[in-house]
Amino acid sequence: MVMTTMDTKVRISKDSLGEVKVPASAYYGAQTERARQNFPISGLYLPPRFIRAQGIIKRAAAIANRDVGELDREKANAIIQAAEEVIHGKWNDQFVVDVYQAGAGTSQNMNANEVIANRACELLGGERGDTSLVHPNDHVNMAQSTNDTIHVAINISAMEAITHDLLPSLRHLEDELNEKAKQWDPIIKSGRTHLQDAVPMRLGQEFSGYATAVQMRREMIEQVSRRLLLIGLGGNAVGTGINAHPEYSERAIAEIAKFTGLPFQKPRNFFTFVQNPDAAVEISGQLRALAVTLMKIANDIRLLASGPRTGFAEIQLPAVQPGSSIMPGKVNPVLAEMMNMICYQVLGCDMTVSSAGSASQLELNVMMPVIAYNLLHEINILATGVRAFTDRCIVGMEANEERCRYYAEMxxxxxxxxxxxxxxxxxxxxxxxxxxxxxxxxxxxxxxxxxxxxxxxxxxxxxxxxx
Incomplete structure (x- = not known):
């Protein structure tokens, strides 16, 4: 039922607690609206990669439940189509639950269930809010729980972000540092230890050290991220798989692997999976280690480029923007400074992830929304930051061979x-x-x-x- 208030049109939506007024234009329903009102905290929402992962899960669940005969084929196909629209970002603006929300992410899971259910109703010729046609719990959430789906969404979204965003950026940085190492191999300079003059070395050797450090961090991230491929979809509320068809879990996980092109598989133990977000904690720790390495490189580049008259001035950075609002002609190492700030943020995100990870109790960790947000945030800013740092700083750097030689001789x-x-x-x-x-x-x-x-x-x- 749609009615008009002084400000906007609303419809009456119902959940197990009763009636709730929801904006008539919204695809979400009563539980999402309750969460929107209960948690007006930060204005921060889980990012598109996470919402995409939720859509991937709901799509796979509908296919599995349809194929084992648990879900009506017509309803299932409408849910699949609606989930695919979520996957492609069509309804991102309908995911309105704050990051700081009900524990475990129940509100986030219901946000996805309600959006997909209401869109599926439309696809079947009904109206939004007609739960008799497609029900968010009975049909979209069939054989699922918040406790497995939110955890699985963390793993899917993090693995996709690492695979498609972060690792390519790191390989690009590694390649460009290796290119500088080769280009600058003939240039002799003074080494420095304790920020004091040390024995000579080659500028190319210095940069080969940076390139290999990035390579080693990339390889560790690749290795540890494989833990994200173990997803306990079908474990349901506590790991027992209650209300799920015996074939559901294997079919749904296989569908996720097929759709993403990534080799997701069942975990060794569903109870362990539901109880512990260990893979998220482990990969966040590797991102922290990467940040430490990148900070070292960024700080060294700031030192090597310091000057141009009163610093080391052994390398020159591309002039990408004016450096001062008062000193004409000043150019600052802005990309290296940006990289530092990103790395400091990553350290803070990792502290949040590890602290939240330690909050697991009995059969569940209820801090998953804040784990998801911080883990995906650190992956995202590292991926985009490394790309910008490489393209707009590393690629265009030039060596001051004369200055390097002078310091080496002196x-x-x-x-x-x-x-x-x-x-x-x-x-x-x-x-x-x-x-x-x-x-x-x-x-x-x-x-x-x-x-x-x-x-x-x-x-x-x-x-x-x-x-």
């Missing part, structure tokens, strides 16, 4: 190479003399009577950097 730590010839103590005195007199180590060593032949042998900067 470094007092070059005296280290003379240890085998004159010993540590004499080499230390030579280093001090070099600094005191503002000379290169070679110049100071020459004055002590060391032959040119020995100087050429022991103070070959390129030879010092290895092979």
């Amino acid at each position: 470094s007092t730590s070059v005296a280290t190479a003379l240890n085998p010839l004159i010993g540590y103590d004499k080499a230390a005195e030579l280093a001090k003399q070099s600094f005191r007199e503002n000379k290169t180590v070679r110049e100071a060593a020459r004055e002590t009577g060391i032959s040119e032949q020995d100087l050429d042998k022991y103070l070959d900067l390129r030879e010092m950097t290895g092979h």
